[in-house]
Amino acid sequence: MAAGVEPLGWSPGDAAGDDVVVRVEAAGFNYKDALCSSGHPGVMRTSPLVPGIDAAGAVVAGGPLPAGMPVVVTGNGMGEVRDGAFATFVRMPAAVLIPRPAGFPAEAAMALGTAGLTALLACDRLAELVVERHAVRDEAWLVTGASGGVGMLSVAVLAASGRRVVACSRKASAAAPLRDLGAVEVVSPDAIRDPTPKSLVKGRWAGVVDTVGGPLLADVLRAVRPGGAVAAIGMAGGADLLTSVHPFILRGVTLAGIDAASLPTHDERAGLWQRLAALWPRVAATFPVTRLALGDVGDWAAKMLAGGTTGRGVVIP
Numbered sequence: 001m002a003a004g005v006e007p008l009g010w011s012p013g014d015a016a017g018d019d020v021v022v023r024v025e026a027a028g029f030n031y032k033d034a035l036c037s038s039g040h041p042g043v044m045r046t047s048p049l050v051p052g053i054d055a056a057g058a059v060v061a062g063g064p065l066p067a068g069m070p071v072v073v074t075g076n077g078m079g080e081v082r083d084g085a086f087a088t089f090v091r092m093p094a095a096v097l098i099p100r101p102a103g104f105p106a107e108a109a110m111a112l113g114t115a116g117l118t119a120l121l122a123c124d125r126l127a128e129l130v131v132e133r134h135a136v137r138d139e140a141w142l143v144t145g146a147s148g149g150v151g152m153l154s155v156a157v158l159a160a161s162g163r164r165v166v167a168c169s170r171k172a173s174a175a176a177p178l179r180d181l182g183a184v185e186v187v188s189p190d191a192i193r194d195p196t197p198k199s200l201v202k203g204r205w206a207g208v209v210d211t212v213g214g215p216l217l218a219d220v221l222r223a224v225r226p227g228g229a230v231a232a233i234g235m236a237g238g239a240d241l242l243t244s245v246h247p248f249i250l251r252g253v254t255l256a257g258i259d260a261a262s263l264p265t266h267d268e269r270a271g272l273w274q275r276l277a278a279l280w281p282r283v284a285a286t287f288p289v290t291r292l293a294l295g296d297v298g299d300w301a302a303k304m305l306a307g308g309t310t311g312r313g314v315v316i317p
């Protein structure tokens, strides 16, 4: 996609009904966008389609919102069933736009984006399940796929709420930023894998944010402490889960699914964006963010699908 290309079939002044035209100042790069950019039919449900599920910018025209108002918008079919954020303008219904918190620049908002929303949802869910129900305070918490966007931000959110966080990453190069974000230890997947074929192994983790899925999730489930919980977010390492019921019925472990795209209400999302704005100053100096042009999208998507990116990419159209 060439720089400056606008979504097909409309122009900035062309807002229909309640739709609002937003000038995109920055767009977050999510795993879903990598899949869409590669033509994955599970994400790209219509063609042609502009990818990009996260946008931050300012209102240009249309709907009830004043021109110039800083906004963010995520999901709601963008980059899946309607043209998304890897463009200079995006058109969305007024009802799904969220006012961008004061003093939160578009680029910073997109450095966090859906990855940040997902990290907050996962950590909140774990806090309900593990801390409140079982009063487990000083044990180790695990984040897998820790060099990724959701992984790094989950490390930061858990550490900010006082957890002892172990970050699991295949990349030695990610160890320094993960420690800076609050991990007390950085381990490789091999280091936490227990080779014994038992359905339960020594309980190590009070809570787990898992962005990898597949065999790593199955392995981690065997090592969750009694009353612990796992927030299942992603499938970068595989969608199949071969496990047993033993962690659930012998240790009371909870496997909680996180779906950032559809669960939070509009008001809840607005609240989460306020929390992301408050999180940003804590992570700004250490969270790796790569600025991308529209012409970089294809290469970044390929690198991301190969598990080779660290932190977040932000597209500046």
Ligand SMILES: NC(=O)c1ccc[n+]([C@@H]2O[C@H](COP(=O)([O-])OP(=O)(O)OC[C@H]3O[C@@H](n4cnc5c(N)ncnc54)[C@H](OP(=O)(O)O)[C@@H]3O)[C@@H](O)[C@H]2O)c1
Binding pocket: 029, 030, 031, 032, 114, 115, 118, 144, 145, 146, 147, 148, 149, 150, 151, 168, 169, 170, 171, 174, 211, 212, 232, 233, 234, 235, 236, 237, 238, 258, 259, 260, 261, 304, 305, 306, 307, 308, 309, 310, 311
């Ligand atoms: N449930 C939801 O609402 C929701 C929201 C956002 C994202 N997601 C999902 O969460 C996952 C992570 O998203 P993200 O934006 O953080 O992606 P990302 O930045 O690409 O991070 C994914 C990380 O997974 C790890 N990984 C392990 N095995 C891998 C493999 N075989 N191939 C590729 N990566 C592998 C890598 O970390 P290491 O190298 O450090 O191990 C990689 O950096 C994706 O599956 C995404 O679709 C779900």
